[in-house]
Amino acid sequence: MPDGDGAPRRARRADPARRDRIIDACLAVVAEHGVAGTSHRRVAAAADVPLGSMTYHFDGMEDLLREAFGRFAEQFAATFERRMVEAADRDAAVDAVVRLITHDVFGTSRDLVLTHELYTLAAREPAYRTLTSTWMRRSRAALERHFDPTTTRILDALIEGMTIHRALDSKPPVDTDVRDAVLRVVGGPGPAPAPPRTTP
Amino acid sequence: MPDGDGAPRRARRADPARRDRIIDACLAVVAEHGVAGTSHRRVAAAADVPLGSMTYHFDGMEDLLREAFGRFAEQFAATFERRMVEAADRDAAVDAVVRLITHDVFGTSRDLVLTHELYTLAAREPAYRTLTSTWMRRSRAALERHFDPTTTRILDALIEGMTIHRALDSKPPVDTDVRDAVLRVVGGPGPAPAPPRTTP
Amino acid sequence: MPDGDGAPRRARRADPARRDRIIDACLAVVAEHGVAGTSHRRVAAAADVPLGSMTYHFDGMEDLLREAFGRFAEQFAATFERRMVEAADRDAAVDAVVRLITHDVFGTSRDLVLTHELYTLAAREPAYRTLTSTWMRRSRAALERHFDPTTTRILDALIEGMTIHRALDSKPPVDTDVRDAVLRVVGGPGPAPAPPRTTP
């Protein structure tokens, strides 16, 4: 990771990306140990920077976490937007949504964990709700390229709920279930809305 | 909290509900400080028991958290079931679901926080997935008293997603939005599934 | 280890050997964890007795240790005496001494450890010197069945030192070295006492 010239000792100044590295390392540590297990020491070790750098670059853990989750949310929202932009028409958008639920969103354990850590922070501290709120607004805006606002809102909630159930349920919905669900919400081919039925 | 008369020492045995009190105190501390900020000390103080009681009654923090969240999930699932059992017919069930989303589920900040803390634990450690998994199974079983399995699964995801968006979005769905969404998923009166529309 | 009759639960009164069991368990724990790592809890667990029994039967750890090491020293001295008594003549006694050094004394890691733990206690607290002193007196008395007092004293020290060096030296004396050493001290066949030699 050194700059590559002949510096035999540690590079001193030539590390402008240090701050960035710390943020990425922070996400990695949170993914592995949780916010509860994240400390300056662990992040410093993961980023391979001296411990003193932590409080030099960031005003404490809270500051660092806010930056880290800001980056995480931004990257996630960007992926979401890209998928919707790439979708040529409504059918492609439906495919993209299904794919988001079944592959993208919690494709990795890392994303699953980080998302919930962020939700947890947001649930307790309003400051983090800026992040989740922005994220959700961007998601809805992206969906609205293909769906009307009401449908978008319902679909957005469905995506949220299905990804969670896929991750935390021992009997998660299979892929065709996901497609059926999306189609029922957005209309179009697929199982018709359930007919009224009388409670037994 | 002894009776307050002249007892010079603290009462020794006279607290059979102590273990229960600790569990409740643990939930309170987690709700306020998060799992990250939950320590034996804080829980002991909240439960008004000596610090030594913590590791006497529980095999460490992990054990305590597991019990606490087990209790939490159980209580939550019971509320959910009650609502569904009390619903006389499908229409009442729809009302109940709307009410769950808009009032019950995250009626209090405490429940919101605890739910996400649990999800976060479950996201990282499979051991906690037993809890979330059971919880979700019970929810689905309760919904299936009124809705067919496919609808139930979609509805369950919708409930999950909508409660989250109501809590963490700065522009949450209003109550009528929630009702519209539920009705679209279960069928019946309400905005028809959106007609296909072409991407702009 | 129940008494064998039909008592389905724990035997209450029918355990007169309990005190003995605790003492033996104490030695086992000390052998494994050292005096530093010996606690009432560990001994109770090893003896399979309730924790409360510890302070009921003994006046604290010190009391227990004194009894335990008393038993240990007694057993050890008895072995030593037996070897000397069994030796028919001086040659047999020499053989027995060699055997003591090379096999008996620290034949097991347990004995090695316990001996040194006892020496350590005796080095610090005079109370324990009663034990070591008695032990040494008995050893000398046993040796004096075959050797004169001066030789006995030298031989006794040699036994002590050789067993230690055998145990704690990475290049310990081999068995023939031991025999040679014993023979030089007691006289008789073997390498003659080293001739005077001038320091280089």
Place this chain on the structure above:
Amino acid sequence: MPDGDGAPRRARRADPARRDRIIDACLAVVAEHGVAGTSHRRVAAAADVPLGSMTYHFDGMEDLLREAFGRFAEQFAATFERRMVEAADRDAAVDAVVRLITHDVFGTSRDLVLTHELYTLAAREPAYRTLTSTWMRRSRAALERHFDPTTTRILDALIEGMTIHRALDSKPPVDTDVRDAVLRVVGGPGPAPAPPRTTP
């Protein structure tokens, strides 16, 4: 223990010998309370350093003990070597050995205790045997300046055993006994090896 002028806070950096002081304090605490009674707190208090320094400078108690006993063994072996180097000839070496047994080795209770504590650790944990083994090798090398290898080995064991018996026996060998023993082992003037005698 700063210089005492008006410094309101404690001096921060001005103690480069701190690590050394801790090691010495550790030996003092072990000598007084034994390994069993040695804790970070006691050592920190003895060295007059904050408790946090303990695990900052050493990777736990074990690490500290290893360093402390390493220093102890080194000092001890150095004394032994010095005595042998200073001895001009064999007779002087004999005198030096006698003096070692009767004065140097366990001249102080501190040395007696520390030696046995080290032996005890070495008896249980092979890691410490590196220390005892090196120590013994150095002793033998020093003795071999004056005595042949076989004699050296016997003499070394005799020294070991006699120092112990002097310390832990209520009827220890007097100084002339020691001299007689040494002379018998190394040969030369002194009581001849005991003549064979028949067991009664």
Place this chain on the structure above:
DNA sequence: AATGAATGAGACTTCATTCAT
């Protein structure tokens, strides 16, 4: 500008002992 050394607070846990039964 940046960092290694150092520390006090507090984390979890184990322990010997006490007390009501």
Place this chain on the structure above:
DNA sequence: AATGAATGAAGTCTCATTCAT
């Protein structure tokens, strides 16, 4: 006579932060 429940003290260790350089 004997014990399980309970506790306060003390154990080791980690941590965020400060300070001199």
